[in-house]
Amino acid sequence: MEQLIKQIEDYKQEINNYVAANADDAETFRIKYLGTKGLVKSVMGEMKNVPADQKKEFGQLLNDFKLFTEAKYEELKETTDNGKANTENTIDISLPADTLPLGSRHPISLVRNRIVSIFQRLGFAVAEGPEIEDDWHNFTALNLPENHPARDMQDTFYINQNPDWLLRTHTSSVQVREMEKGKLPIRIICPGRVYRNETISARAHCFFHQVEGLYIAENVSFADLKQTLYFFVQEMFGESVKVRFRPSYFPFTEPSAEMDISCLICGGKGCNVCKHTGWVEILGCGMVHPNLLENCGIDSNKYTGFAFGMGVERITMLKYQIKDLRLFSENDLRFLKQFTSAV
Ligand code: PHE
Secondary structure (H helix, E strand, C coil), X not given: XXXXXXXXXXXXXXXXXXXXXXXXXXXXXXXHHHCCCCHHHHHHHHHXXXXXXXXXXXXXXXXXXXXXXXXXXXXXXXXXXXXXXXXCXXXXXXXXXXXXXXXXXXXXXXXXXXXXXXXXXXXXXXXXXXXXXXXXXXXXXXXXXXXXXXXXXXXXXXXXXXXXXXXXXXXXXXXXXXXXXXXXXXXXXXEEEEECCCCCCCXXXXXXXXXXXXXXXXXXXXXXXXXXXXXXXXXXXXXXXCEEEEEEEECCEEEEEEEEEECCCCCCCCCCCCCCCCEEEXXXXXXXXXXXXXXXXXXXXXXEEEEEEEEHHHHHHHHHCCCCHHHHHCCCHHHHCCCCCCC
């Protein structure tokens, strides 16, 4: 029996030192030790030769040997199976995480935020109002009474439920709401979405975004208007950009002007974008018409003010040289992904 004990010890040593480089090696181990003609079986066969009084002791010894060999096989399988057996139940927390796709701000938002921050530095506060407006705030209070021909310039969408309701055509309606509050002086900018009944093309859409501004106090003059807008243009487009004002007409301002900047593409020499004039229009402006002040309960003998309004799409198109307005609302990621940083 001593011999058998010695034999088992040797096998254990051998098993312990067994190394498997791959799944085939592990299988060879199984056949050699645990197979039907394997070593464990043949050692078990020795039981019949063990005297009865030693059977218990040897039974234990042989069983331990079997368990030892099986455990080694499990270990070999696990390390050679390319972790296959492993993955179902465990999570490898050391793996780098899947990267989440990061969105970016819409170019219209980037440019709107930039416009807003420039005016905020001049002391303008942001004011907002409803996109569904009533006739008074969008037209009548702004010196555009019913049947006024200038209403045609801003045809909009009306709401069946109430013919007095409409989608605002400009954020000047927010200016009216602020003036009606009667707290002076007023120095606000009004960013927001506006609507017009226009055929969709590369240059027009049924909705777009505006930033309008209003400053009302004592002794506000056209010089203040010019200086404010001049500052804005320099901050937005750089110091080399030139500015010019052309007389224009708006029912809510008198005098009124449109402001052009020298073409950013050709530097003023003339190209397709500026239609060979060297200038591109960027906004409308003027001194607030006294009728507006009176409509909103402000003494027009004491107070004066200026107002201006610009389309954010237009500024964005100039800033990034985008030729088609429709790109802004098509949600094509190939387009949108290009605007990741602030302007
Ligand atoms: N409300 C005008 C528009 O939408 C822009 C504007 C605002 C013009 C203020 C003059 C003064 O076209």
